[in-house]
Amino acid sequence: MRRNYTTMTILEQIQSKKTPGLAILIDPDKTDSRKIQDLTNKIDTLKVDFFFVGGSHITTGNINETINSLKSQSKLPVVLFPGSVLQIADKADAVLFLSLISGRNPEYLIGQHVIAAPYLDKISLETIPTGYMLVDSGQSTTASYMSNTIPLPIDKPALAASTALAGELLGLKLIYADAGSGAKNSIPDEMIKAIKEKVSIPLIVGGGIRSAKTAQEKIDAGADLIVIGNAIEDNPSFINELMSIF
Ligand code: 1GP
Numbered sequence: 001m002r003r004n005y006t007t008m009t010i011l012e013q014i015q016s017k018k019t020p021g022l023a024i025l026i027d028p029d030k031t032d033s034r035k036i037q038d039l040t041n042k043i044d045t046l047k048v049d050f051f052f053v054g055g056s057h058i059t060t061g062n063i064n065e066t067i068n069s070l071k072s073q074s075k076l077p078v079v080l081f082p083g084s085v086l087q088i089a090d091k092a093d094a095v096l097f098l099s100l101i102s103g104r105n106p107e108y109l110i111g112q113h114v115i116a117a118p119y120l121d122k123i124s125l126e127t128i129p130t131g132y133m134l135v136d137s138g139q140s141t142t143a144s145y146m147s148n149t150i151p152l153p154i155d156k157p158a159l160a161a162s163t164a165l166a167g168e169l170l171g172l173k174l175i176y177a178d179a180g181s182g183a184k185n186s187i188p189d190e191m192i193k194a195i196k197e198k199v200s201i202p203l204i205v206g207g208g209i210r211s212a213k214t215a216q217e218k219i220d221a222g223a224d225l226i227v228i229g230n231a232i233e234d235n236p237s238f239i240n241e242l243m244s245i246f
Pocket of ligand 1: 025178179180181182183205206207208209227228229230231
């Protein structure tokens with residue numbers, strides 16, 4: 001069963017954006033309703049586009065409680081960024097249906113998707129086919145460990161561009177280039193430019209962005225949507241700095 005949309009879908013919102021967007025990544029392990037309230041009080045909802053919710057490895061957090069807190073305190077759409085099928089929740093507005101195209105682990109290219117498909121069909125959640133590319137950030141990340149994949153080398157922009165292009169040719173609707181949560185190095189500007197030269201679908205960039213200057217550099221290089229998690233978790237006031245560029 002497919003949902004009938006009377007308003008723009010999340011994908012259409014991303015595709016039709018004329019200016020670069022910002023998504024705040026909320027890791028259910030590292031938040032609670034008080035922290036979410038503190039954050040939502042600081043947000044100018046005209047400048048933040050989405051909450052992304054998920055993580056490569058969730059232990060104590062609860063996806064549904066996190067979504068409920070976000071929904072009760074903000075009108076921003078909540079998009080799942082799931083580390084596994086266990087993180088799919090029907091209260092979200094959409095899910096990034098991630099195919100880990102930088103890796104060669106069939107479980108994250110198609111396996112988890114087959115497990116999730118009947119449930120996604122049942123709950124009619126907007127499902128956005130997304131090519132997910134992990135890029136080496138200078139240290140091992142939970143995402144590469146949990147997915148058992150080797151990230152793209154940081155100094156191979158052409159390889160990243162070919163991977164993204166293959167994703168687009170396969171029919172994926174978004175590319176998400178991620179250095180991983182808390183990455184030491186963010187995605188290099190040169191790599192972002194190389195990907196943008198090859199693909200026409202929107203490019204999401206995240207991982208290791210800790211300053212407004214770095215976020216601006218990623219936007220200038222061609223990122224359509226920036227994702228920031230740790231830097232805002234560590235210092236919610238960082239959002240004020242970001243507001244000057246979005
Ligand atoms: C991780 O891209 C996201 O998957 C965000 O990363 O937490 O380092 O901002 P950070």
